[in-house]
Amino acid sequence: MPTLPQIEPEHATGQAAVLLAETKKNMGAIPNMAKTMASSPALLKGFLGLSGALAGGVLPAAVRERLALATAEYNQCTYCLSAHTMLGKKVAKLDADEIERARHADSADEHVAALLTLSDTIARGRGTMDETALKTAREAGVTNAEIGEVIGNLALNILTNYFNIVADTDIEFPVVRPHQH
Secondary structure (H helix, E strand, O other): OOOOOOOHHHHHHHHHHHHHHHHHHOOOOOOOOHHHHHHHHHHHHHHHHHHHHOOOOOOOOHHHHHHHHHHHHOOOOHHHHHHHHHHHHOOOOOOOHHHHHHOOOOOOOHHHHHHHHHHHHHHHEEEEEOOOHHHHHHOOOOOHHHHHHHHHHHHHHHHHHEEEHHHOOOOOOOOOOOOOO
């Protein structure tokens, strides 16, 4: 049972209405998460801004989807895991094996695996890690821009994970449950 209400676009007013219209224009639809975030237009605006900025960065969509899957799995967020499994398949064209690997912060692609390992190390250490993690990532060819964007994507994904867990957002995608730890 959701703990925060969804604002349907036809009932939205002011900044919430503008942001929901922008979401529909950019995404083609308005996910339940955005309708729920619309209760706080500042939050929805922040999410859209960071998401849009990172989409224009050096990390391609397929990498960003893998990062989202790894973080959603780690944080046990069923909404985000469901959304990014669907987006990983349909938008990023990831196969089932690569989606499953991403949930474990791994990839068949060595460079992508290094990015996922770095993100996972940062998440598990709550931002603290030893110098070998960065050294290992750099040895795998990870650039400074990629390191920055891994952190940005991690922040974005933690935001959406925590928001959807607290809001208990209704899932409109085929449900994918986190693995039991």
